Amino acid sequence: MSTDRIITLHGERELVQRAGHLFLASREEFLVAAADLMTWSAGVNAAFREGKRPRVVPGLTMRKLYSRRALADPESQRRLRRIAASGIEVRISDGPIAREAIVIDRRTAILAGAPVRGVPTYTVVHTPEVVDGVRSLFRASWETATDLADCTVPPPPLTDQARQILRTLAAGHTDETGARLLGVSLRTYRRRVAELMTALGATSRFQAGLLAQGLPTGQGGPADPG
Numbered sequence: 001m002s003t004d005r006i007i008t009l010h011g012e013r014e015l016v017q018r019a020g021h022l023f024l025a026s027r028e029e030f031l032v033a034a035a036d037l038m039t040w041s042a043g044v045n046a047a048f049r050e051g052k053r054p055r056v057v058p059g060l061t062m063r064k065l066y067s068r069r070a071l072a073d074p075e076s077q078r079r080l081r082r083i084a085a086s087g088i089e090v091r092i093s094d095g096p097i098a099r100e101a102i103v104i105d106r107r108t109a110i111l112a113g114a115p116v117r118g119v120p121t122y123t124v125v126h127t128p129e130v131v132d133g134v135r136s137l138f139r140a141s142w143e144t145a146t147d148l149a150d151c152t153v154p155p156p157p158l159t160d161q162a163r164q165i166l167r168t169l170a171a172g173h174t175d176e177t178g179a180r181l182l183g184v185s186l187r188t189y190r191r192r193v194a195e196l197m198t199a200l201g202a203t204s205r206f207q208a209g210l211l212a213q214g215l216p217t218g219q220g221g222p223a224d225p226g
Contacts, residue, residue, distance in 0.1 A: 006130075008113070009122045015110075019124050022104050030062045031103040031138050036069040037076050039100050039112050063089045065142055067097050071151065084148050091145035098137045109134040165192055169205040 009015050023030070034040055064083060071077055071092065084090045100112040109131045113121035125131060158166070161182065168178035179189035197208050 005126055007124045009124060010116065011119045015122050019110060019122070022108055022110075022124075026104050027057060027060060028105045029103065030060065030105075031101075031135070032064040033097050033102075033138050033141065034065070034070070034100050034112075035067045035097050036072070037066070037079055040102065061089075062087070063091070063142065065091050065093060065097065065138065065145055067093050067095070080148055090148040091142060092148060092151045093141050093145040095141070095144075098141060099134060101134050101138065103131065103135045103138060106135060107131060162192070162196055165189070165196060166208060169193065169208055 007018070009018050032040060066080070070080060080090055102110040104110075107126065107128075109125045111123045111125065111134070113123055115121065125134075164182055165178065168181060173181070175186055175190055175193070178193075179186045182189060184192075193205065193208075197205065
C-alpha cells in the first residue's frame with residue numbers, strides 16, 4: 001500500500017489478509033480504541049492466530065481504550081483483566097469513543113466503519129495528516145480516561161434464592177443437599193450455581209459464597225419449576 005492511499009476492506013478475513021502484516025510490523029505504538037470488546041475481536045484475534053501479533057519489543061507502547069460498554073458483563077470484565085495482566089495498558093472512558101480505530105506506529109490508522117449488508121468494514125489509512133488526527137483523538141480520550149484497575153463495577157443484586165444457594169456453597173454442601181434445601185431439582189440447582197458464578201466472576205463455588213457477602217439484595221422473579 002502506498003503512503004497516500006485509503007483502502008476499505010470488507011469483513012475480518014480481508015482485514016487479516018490485507019492488513020494483518022501491519023500488526024506484526026508494530027515497533028513504536030499499537031493503540032486501540034473501541035466502544036466494546038466486539039469491534040476488533042474477530043479480525044485482530046484471527047490475525048494473532050496466524051502469527052501476526054505485535055511483538056513485545058523495547059520501546060513498544062501498547063494501549064487499549066474502551067467505553068464503559070466494555071464493562072457490561074462479568075465475562076467482558078474478566079477479558080479486560082486478562083488483557084491488562086498481559087502488560088497492555090487499559091483505560092476506560094466515561095464518554096463515548098470518538099472513533100473506533102487502531103493506530104500503528106504513527107503511520108497507519110485502521111478505522112472501523114458501519115457494516116455493509118451485515119459485513120463489517122474497515123478503512124486502512126496511510127495519509128499522515130489523517131493518521132495524526134486519529135492519533136490526536138485517541139490521546140485526548142486517553143488522558144481523561146480511567147485506568148482499568150481504578151474502575152469500580154457495581155455488584156449484581158442478589159435475590160433471596162440466590163443468597164440461599166451461595167450460603168450452601170460457602171457451607172460446602174453437595175449439589176444434592178443444596179437442591180433439597182432449596183426445594184428445586186438437581187438440574188435447576190446446578191444451572192443456578194453456574195449462572196451465579198458467572199455473574200460474580202468467581203472461579204470456584206466456595207469463592208462465589210465469599211464474594212456474595214455484603215452484596216445488595218434484589219427482587220427476583222418466580223423460581224423455575226423443579
